[in-house]
Amino acid sequence: MSLLLEQLIEAFQVLPGVGRKTAQRMAYHVLERGRDGGRRLAGVLAEAVERIGHCSQCRDFSETEVCALCAGAGRDRQQLCVVETPADRLAIETATGYRGLYFVLQGRLSPLDGIGPRELGLDLLARRLEGGEVAEMIVATSATVEGEATAHYLAQLARQHGVRPSRLAQGLPLGGELEYVDRGTLSHAFGSRAEMKD
Amino acid sequence: MSLLLEQLIEAFQVLPGVGRKTAQRMAYHVLERGRDGGRRLAGVLAEAVERIGHCSQCRDFSETEVCALCAGAGRDRQQLCVVETPADRLAIETATGYRGLYFVLQGRLSPLDGIGPRELGLDLLARRLEGGEVAEMIVATSATVEGEATAHYLAQLARQHGVRPSRLAQGLPLGGELEYVDRGTLSHAFGSRAEMKD
Incomplete structure (x- = not known):
């Protein structure tokens, strides 16, 4: 050949x-x-x-120092949604009506792989929270063990800076048949059941 | 984005x-x-x-006008194996002890897709057969409908030039359990059964 x-x-x-x-x-x-x-x-x-480098504010991929979304007007600067990857950011941007800003970790805490707070740019995130502009931090890391650990860490960081942390709801996926939902999800959804209102 | x-x-x-x-x-x-x-x-x-272009003799991919295999000494120039793709050539070269030359069609006859004899370089193949060096043409096109049609066409071409065409054997794959072999293969293998000798 x-x-x-x-x-x-x-x-x-x-x-x-x-x-x-x-x-x-x-x-x-x-x-x-x-x-x-x-x-x-x-x-x-x-x-x-x-x-293509990283946006100096949200760490998403960007050709410019600050990406179009961070630089753009018309976004709510009091809300900051923290995601693991640019793909997650894109998914939220496409599926929801969210109008706040993002912070892209480009990974999740995984000490065994040598990925700690520094690799995820959490120093940058902390400075952002110190700025005082952010009121709510929406933690949208994945629902895996590592994602949960990362979420826990992020929530503490938010509280330290007087920012209210929130987390995406967990439960049955829409259209999911009870029979085929995995045990963990079903158990969690059952335990977190909410009262039905008129 | x-x-x-x-x-x-x-x-x-x-x-x-x-x-x-x-x-x-x-x-x-x-x-x-x-x-x-x-x-x-x-x-x-x-x-x-x-x-990377095509070898002027076998039509396989090559950086040089004639590829290393065609140019090399120590190959039997009386045997010519016709395959559909470079991947097929590589598979035969790896699996068998074949020491002849190849001709790569880069496709198979498919009139509906506009792939006729010219697109497969059969004019080049005809000139090669005219040369008189080739004694046997091994037709190794795939065992699909289009591959069979191509094989049929190639066999005629060979006979026109006094070259003996041969075709890879068809039957049960080695290690294949009868139960799981498709009907067509089983029927063909049954019909083409060969006498067992001591």
């Missing part, structure tokens, strides 16, 4: 979930039917890797 | 089997944890798209 082709197949394996077989398929596909797309991908990728 | 990030997510979708969600994950992954790999991928991809 051509050396350059071999290098291309190896290079594709930097992508998540791409092993040798998939990388090979990608390389063949690009060379056989997608040279223009491949050329474009190479160009955009090279540019993105150099030029 | 940053415009450049949006462009990167779109660009990734040129890859086979990559939709918007996967493209997004790839972009985030590269930016968050794989900038060096991303830089390398961009470079190799740009180079590959420009420099």
Whole structure:
């Protein structure tokens, strides 16, 4: 096999979930039917890797020092929603009518992997809370063990700065049949049942 | 979302089997944890798209006018194995002890998709057979309807030039339990049963 082709197949394996077989398929596909797309991908990728950094306020990916959302007018600066990833931020932005600001951790507390408060930019977050502008911090980390630990830590940080922490509701997913919901969720939802009002 | 990030997510979708969600994950992954790999991928991809062409003899991908396998000594030039894709060629090269040459169709006859003899380089193949060097043409197209049609066409082409066509054996896969083999394969294998010799 051509050396350059071999290098291309190896290079594709930097992508998540791409092993040798998939990388090979990608390389063949690009060379056989997608040279223009491949050329474009190479160009955009090279540019993105150099030029996309992190917003100095929310840590989301941004080409500019402050991202469009943080810089934009018309957002409620008293609410700060803390998410793990840019994808989570996008999901909330798409699904809800939230008009406040965000803070992107780019991960969650995981001491075993060497991810502590510093790696998540919590010093930056603390300075933000010190500013006094934020009234409510909505903790939207995932409902996993690590996400919960992170949420706990964040809530303490908020309280230290006189900011009210809140957490996304947990319970049955909408449209979820009781029979197929996992035990943990069902047990939690049962215990956290709320009174029905007229 | 940053415009450049949006462009990167779109660009990734040129890859086979990559939709918007996967493209997004790839972009985030590269930016968050794989900038060096991303830089390398961009470079190799740009180079590959420009420099990798087709071998003028076998149509496999090659950086040089004639690929290493076609140019190499020590291959039996009387045998020519016709495969659909470079991946098929690689599979045969890895699994068998075949020492002849190859011809890569880069597809199979599919009139509805506009893929005819010309798109598969069969004019080049015909000239090769005219040369008189090839004695046996091993047709290793896939065992699908289109692969069979292609095989039929290739066999005729071979006979026209006085070359003996052969086809890979079809039957039960090794280690395959009868119970789980599909009906078509089982029926074919039963009909093509061979006498057992001492």
